[in-house]
Amino acid sequence: MPTIYRAGTVADVRNRTLLADQAIVVDEQRIVSVEPWRATQASYTDLSDCLVAPGLIDLHTHLIGDLDHGSNTPFLTKSAAWAALAGVKNAAATLRAGFTTVRDLGTFRAFIDCDLRDAINDGTVIGPRMFTTGGFVTTSTGGGEITDLALDIELPPEFRVGVADSADEVRRAVRTFIHGGADLIKIIATGAGFAAGTVPGAAEYSEDEIRAAVTEAANYGKYVAAHAHGTEGALRAVRAGVRTLDHGSYIEGDEIFDALLAHDTYYVPTTYLIHWLDAQGSSSGFPEEARRKVRAAVDLSMDALGEAVRRGVKIAYGTDAIIFPHGSNALQMLDFEAVGMNGFDVLASATINSAEALGSADVGALEPGRFADFVAIRGAKSVDDIRVFQQIDLVVKGGEMVV
Numbered sequence: 344m345p346t347i348y349r350a351g352t353v354a355d356v357r358n359r360t361l362l363a364d365q366a367i368v369v370d371e372q373r374i375v376s377v378e379p380w381r382a383t384q385a386s387y388t389d390l391s392d393c394l395v396a397p398g399l400i401d402l403h404t405h406l407i408g409d410l411d412h413g414s415n416t417p418f419l420t421k422s423a424a425w426a427a428l429a430g431v432k433n434a435a436a437t438l439r440a441g442f443t444t445v446r447d448l449g450t451f452r453a454f455i456d457c458d459l460r461d462a463i464n465d466g467t468v469i470g471p472r473m474f475t476t477g478g479f480v481t482t483s484t485g486g487g488e489i490t491d492l493a494l495d496i497e498l499p500p501e502f503r504v505g506v507a508d509s510a511d512e513v514r515r516a517v518r519t520f521i522h523g524g525a526d527l528i529k530i531i532a533t534g535a536g537f538a539a540g541t542v543p544g545a546a547e548y549s550e551d552e553i554r555a556a557v558t559e560a561a562n563y564g565k566y567v568a569a570h571a572h573g574t575e576g577a578l579r580a581v582r583a584g585v586r587t588l589d590h591g592s593y594i595e596g597d598e599i600f601d602a603l604l605a606h607d608t609y610y611v612p613t614t615y616l617i618h619w620l621d622a623q624g625s626s627s628g629f630p631e632e633a634r635r636k637v638r639a640a641v642d643l644s645m646d647a648l649g650e651a652v653r654r655g656v657k658i659a660y661g662t663d664a665i666i667f668p669h670g671s672n673a674l675q676m677l678d679f680e681a682v683g684m685n686g687f688d689v690l691a692s693a694t695i696n697s698a699e700a701l702g703s704a705d706v707g708a709l710e711p712g713r714f715a716d717f718v719a720i721r722g723a724k725s726v727d728d729i730r731v732f733q734q735i736d737l738v739v740k741g742g743e744m745v746v
């Protein structure tokens with residue numbers, strides 16, 4: 344039995360156009376049609392005072408656990424059960440904010456993300472559709488390790504599943520994550536802001552080692568997302584064939600932007616977290632080292648984003664939510680607007696572009712055959728002011744009203 348929603352305005356993101364007074368017909372969780380409203384429709388949900396847009400996508404979340412003042416050690420002082428329960432809370436906050444799909448880019452204690460994904464899919468808890476990595480492929484003492492412990496403390500094995508220091512070890516780690524249920528592979532190609540002692544600008548893997556991850560993942564029909572802040576690490580990752588370059592906070596120069604274009608790589612800048620962290624300043628309690636790394640990245644990351652937009656690099660949407668509170672994922676849209684993207688381009692980054700980066704024809708657009716995932720905003724009639732996405736009134740996922 345199909346259900347019908349009457350939408351005052353539908354944002355047709357692919358065609359960059361607004362459609363007035365539409366009927367969205369939904370059956371078996373998916374969209375049957377989006378067509379002009381006819382008065383003959385019997386019973387329907389009335390959203391005639393709303394702007395309806397595709398459910399939003401965040402390609403870079405960390406739903407499992409919570410950071411405590413920028414330290415990764417809570418993952419050691421709290422149990423795996425706590426990390427999962429925090430994930431339940433974070434998943435709900437993300438969905439309430441209109442993000443009906445996320446790509447979750449890793450957890451220090453491996454595979455809890457895959458469990459949360461499965462619990463959402465079977466209806467045990469509510470949350471966005473999740474594409475998970477299981478953990479990080481990282482060099483030892485690199486950006487994906489917990490590095491702020493004394494050197495004579497040995498981490499339990501579930502925290503070091505993805506540690507790999509050669510191409511062969513990278514292949515082993517990739518197979519282990521895929522065997523454990525990962526949808527894609529996350530490789531840490533440079534140092535990280537919160538991994539004490541690592542250098543975000545420093546490349547941590549060779550191009551060959553990253554290529555080992557890409558080819559091994561491809562054997563299973565999977566792809567690789569690369570965490571890379573600096574230009575050299577980003578270049579190696581893009582040349583090795585990763586599908587998304589995440590962060591890219593300091594990338595500069597013709598070479599990297601040409602490579603992104605030549606390899607058709609999606610760029611997933613995470614500018615909002617940098618602004619947020621910088622604005623917290625000393626009141627955040629975050630370690631001085633992390634704040635220093637962030638401060639250095641504020642202008643550089645916006646320059647990199649602006650340059651990518653000017654050159655026509657494909658921009659997808661990912662925020663690194665966990666560092667800032669889950670549920671404020673839409674705030675990064677303002678950064679995209681600030682570098683000259685119009686409302687539809689910003690919305691496209693967080694819908695169809697991100698769906699393409701996921702390789703999914705199931706989400707990202709209000710089109711027949713896709714999941715009926717959408718958001719409704721009362722009183723809004725256009726996407727010119729992207730701020731409207733900060734106040735979502737209603738969220739539908741798979742044809743079900745979840746918020």
Ligand SMILES: [Zn+2]
Nearest residue numbers: 403405448663
């Ligand atoms: Zn991240």
